[in-house]
Amino acid sequence: MGAPKQKWTSEEEEALRRGVLKHGAGKWRTIQKDPEFSPVLSSRSNIDLKDKWRNLSFSASGLGSRDKLRVPRPKAPSSSPSPSPQLLLLSAPNNVAEASPPEDCEKSPQDDKTPSPKLYSSMILEALDELKEPNGSEVATICNFIEIDKSYKLTDSYAKRALAPMKDPSLKKKDSAKSSKAAKGLGQLSPALDAAEAAAMKVADAEAKSHLANEHMMEVERIGKMAEETESLLELASELYERCSRGEALTILQVAHREF
DNA sequence: TTAGGGTTAACT
DNA sequence: AGTTAACCCTAA
Numbered sequence: 399m400g401a402p403k404q405k406w407t408s409e410e411e412e413a414l415r416r417g418v419l420k421h422g423a424g425k426w427r428t429i430q431k432d433p434e435f436s437p438v439l440s441s442r443s444n445i446d447l448k449d450k451w452r453n454l455s456f457s458a459s460g461l462g463s464r465d466k467l468r469v470p471r472p473k474a475p476s477s478s479p480s481p482s483p484q485l486l487l488l489s490a491p492n493n494v495a496e497a498s499p500p501e502d503c504e505k506s507p508q509d510d511k512t513p514s515p516k517l518y519s520s521m522i523l524e525a526l527d528e529l530k531e532p533n534g535s536e537v538a539t540i541c542n543f544i545e546i547d548k549s550y551k552l553t554d555s556y557a558k559r560a561l562a563p564m565k566d567p568s569l570k571k572k573d574s575a576k577s578s579k580a581a582k583g584l585g586q587l588s589p590a591l592d593a594a595e596a597a598a599m600k601v602a603d604a605e606a607k608s609h610l611a612n613e614h615m616m617e618v619e620r621i622g623k624m625a626e627e628t629e630s631l632l633e634l635a636s637e638l639y640e641r642c643s644r645g646e647a648l649t650i651l652q653v654a655h656r657e658f
Numbered sequence: 659t660t661a662g663g664g665t666t667a668a669c670t
Numbered sequence: 671a672g673t674t675a676a677c678c679c680t681a682a
Contacts, residue, residue: 403667403676427659446676448660453675 404441406450413438414447414454423451 406414417429417439426444429435439447 405668405676424660444659445678448662449676449678452662 409438410442411450411454414450417447418451426451 413435414429417432417435420434421428421432426447430439430442430444430447442450
């Protein structure tokens with residue numbers, strides 16, 4: 399009755415992020431009691447922090463709301479074990495590579511909803527900006543921030559591109575998901591996505607390198623051909639010069655066809 | 659206390 | 671309609 403819905407302010411969100419940075423995700427009570435954050439988060443319970451963090455992680459993680467993976471397809475007759483993620487990943491790097499060029503950080507004019515791929519430098523800048531520490535931040539802290547940031551931003555953007563071609567991420571392998579205790583919060587999401595990201599980036603990098611190498615080869619080849627042509631032209635010129643100086647008359651056609 | 663599933667208010 | 675985010679409940 400009294401509380402319609404208390405939406406989180408950006409200040410509260412910020413405090414939560416810094417709290418997670420300091421104490422780690424999961425120490426909600428500690429974060430909430432921390433004198434650094436308690437003024438901002440006074441109206442939030444530890445559970446609220448947990449839920450909000452979950453929302454942040456999932457929404458930034460792009461891949462659907464948490465109740466998205468239910469009903470693991472009554473069909474799937476086992477014969478075709480659905481395309482394995484690794485295989486499909488190999489097709490992803492193209493997209494990733496295209497997204498990599500250092501041009502887009504403030505590019506998207508219409509929506510701030512799509513997290514544009516971030517380079518590490520800009521991520522560091524963002525970390526510094528969000529940490530807002532007057533004397534700068536510890537490198538470890540920045541790294542820590544980026545780690546966290548990655549888990550719900552960067553990883554997501556790459557994962558989105560990487561997994562987009564797949565209609566179904568099929569995170570549930572069999573139905574052993576219930577009993578498996580390996581599925582722990584971020585733990586379930588992050589490693590897979592990080593692995594995907596790492597793989598994608600590695601392949602993309604290799605591809606970029608081979609592309610570069612290929613370009614270099616073409617360039618060398620081109621220059622070589624130029625040298626050849628230049629040399630033959632030189633020969634032709636000297637021969638022409640010699641003949642002309644001896645009084646011989648040559649027509650353009652003859653020269654063009656080397657008929658002399 | 660926390661993680662995770664579930665419910666509901668407030669959106670598009 | 672469907673989705674999202676805040677809130678609630680409960681087992682461990």
